[in-house]
Amino acid sequence: xxxxxxxxxxxxxxxxxARERVIDSIGKNMDLYGITQSVGRxxxxxxxxxxxxxxxxxxxxxxxxxxxxxxxxxxxxxxxMIDKVWSKGSRKDQYEVVPDWYANFSDFFSIRxxxxxxxxxxxxxxxxREIRELMAEAGAEDERLQSLLKSDEAxxxxxxxxxxxxxxxxxxxxxxxxxxxxxxxxx
Amino acid sequence: xxxxxxxxxxxxxxxxxARERVIDSIGKNMDLYGITQSVGRxxxxxxxxxxxxxxxxxxxxxxxxxxxxxxxxxxxxxxxMIDKVWSKGSRKDQYEVVPDWYANFSDFFSIRxxxxxxxxxxxxxxxxREIRELMAEAGAEDERLQSLLKSDEAxxxxxxxxxxxxxxxxxxxxxxxxxxxxxxxxx
DNA sequence: TCGTTTATAAATTATTTTCTGTACGTTCTT
DNA sequence: AAGAACGTACAGAAAATAATTTATAAACGA
Numbered sequence: 001x002x003x004x005x006x007x008x009x010x011x012x013x014x015x016x017x018a019r020e021r022v023i024d025s026i027g028k029n030m031d032l033y034g035i036t037q038s039v040g041r042x043x044x045x046x047x048x049x050x051x052x053x054x055x056x057x058x059x060x061x062x063x064x065x066x067x068x069x070x071x072x073x074x075x076x077x078x079x080x081m082i083d084k085v086w087s088k089g090s091r092k093d094q095y096e097v098v099p100d101w102y103a104n105f106s107d108f109f110s111i112r113x114x115x116x117x118x119x120x121x122x123x124x125x126x127x128x129r130e131i132r133e134l135m136a137e138a139g140a141e142d143e144r145l146q147s148l149l150k151s152d153e154a155x156x157x158x159x160x161x162x163x164x165x166x167x168x169x170x171x172x173x174x175x176x177x178x179x180x181x182x183x184x185x186x187x
Numbered sequence: 188x189x190x191x192x193x194x195x196x197x198x199x200x201x202x203x204x205a206r207e208r209v210i211d212s213i214g215k216n217m218d219l220y221g222i223t224q225s226v227g228r229x230x231x232x233x234x235x236x237x238x239x240x241x242x243x244x245x246x247x248x249x250x251x252x253x254x255x256x257x258x259x260x261x262x263x264x265x266x267x268m269i270d271k272v273w274s275k276g277s278r279k280d281q282y283e284v285v286p287d288w289y290a291n292f293s294d295f296f297s298i299r300x301x302x303x304x305x306x307x308x309x310x311x312x313x314x315x316r317e318i319r320e321l322m323a324e325a326g327a328e329d330e331r332l333q334s335l336l337k338s339d340e341a342x343x344x345x346x347x348x349x350x351x352x353x354x355x356x357x358x359x360x361x362x363x364x365x366x367x368x369x370x371x372x373x374x
Numbered sequence: 375t376c377g378t379t380t381a382t383a384a385a386t387t388a389t390t391t392t393c394t395g396t397a398c399g400t401t402c403t404t
Numbered sequence: 405a406a407g408a409a410c411g412t413a414c415a416g417a418a419a420a421t422a423a424t425t426t427a428t429a430a431a432c433g434a
Binding site: 003004006007011014015017018019021022024025026028029032047048050099101102105112113115116119120122123124126127130131134138144145148149151152155156158159161162164165166168169172177178180181182184185 | 190191193194198201202204205206208209211212213215216219234235237286288289292299300302303306307309310311313314317318321325331332335336338339342343345346348349351352353355356359364365367368369371372
């Protein structure tokens with residue numbers, strides 16, 4: 001809060017309160033990104049801080065241990081929501097937010113969804129193959145088994161179709177094609 | 188597993204294994220929907236089960252308490268991933284999956300995202316108003332304060348722009364307009 | 375090279391979430 | 405009306421997750 005130094009106490013308090021409200025809300029809703037509330041608040045704090053922050057300054061303003069800050073910073077780095085920046089003269093690592101929320105959004109969901117889709121498609125492909133083997137081995141005379149297999153096959157095919165759609169959606173996010181359908185605002 | 192009754196043990200085992208692989212994968216990846224792995228497995232089981240299931244049958248096949256099944260069923264109902272169906276002759280409640288995964292997807296993310304966006308926009312609007320009050324009160328002579336307020340204002344405006352974009356994306360999901368950009372496969 | 379400062383790893387503690395067993399209210403059957 | 409079957413609320417046990425403290429490693433300056 002160094003930058004509020006020297007303001008009238010009333011003004012400083014009111015600005016802090018205004019910021020705090022937003023930081024709090026961001027913190028609460030960051031669970032969309034699978035992030036803990038305290039890491040979310042940390043991000044909110046960094047968002048409003050002008051210029052990069054250090055682990056120590058984070059620790060001080062969050063009232064939490066430096067180790068926790070170290071962990072939190074790592075998760076935000078992994079999500080590409082913040083960057084480590086180099087700053088002359090300081091031995092401490094410095095961090096600041098990546099302000100492109102559109103990219104944050106796309107990156108996060110692309111990665112998560114893709115991971116899930118790929119895992120499920122892989123399992124389903126494997127099982128589909130086995131089910132078809134069973135169909136071939138069984139022969140047409142075993143009607144009950146054949147219809148059972150047929151129904152499983154159909155379910156998997158249906159799911160695969162959906163996953164292929166989701167992959168296309170992910171691609172639209174990754175390539176930015178999504179902005180053709182849902183454009184950003186004009187400047 | 189009643190429906191596998193009467194099959195050769197070898198065939199039954201192989202089919203079970205094929206299903207189990209998929210159920211397992213679904214269960215593991217259901218955390219995208221904020222769902223516990225065991226509830227995810229429950230869903231997977233229901234997905235492959237032909238016809239509706241009861242709490243008792245779920246309990247038996249999952250090897251978990253009936254209370255857990257009751258809770259799990261409720262969360263899946265809330266997410267509209269399963270429906271309670273009526274079935275003549277049985278006093279037990281019966282459930283089956285809603286097979287429209289596109290709708291599941293849209294519903295879930297629309298609701299989640301909308302909730303977060305609305306909360307954050309509301310907090311930001313309030314704070315933006317207060318910041319503008321401060322700007323007006325301060326007068327132009329206090330340059331340092333004005334530039335501080337200006338920078339906060341800009342950050343909030345930037346965020347709001349992003350949220351309006353996200354709202355439009357949510358709308359595209361809700362109305363199905365998303366399928367214009369990313370169409371489902373032809374039949 | 376040695377002492378300092380910074381960042382992270384490992385172990386511990388605290389908190390939250392998930393699961394189970396019991397108990398209770400409701401609905402159906404007789 | 406009594407008894408049985410069913411679903412769920414509740415409280416506590418078990419498991420998983422988050423945060424802290426302590427200890428170690430890496431980077432830097434003298």
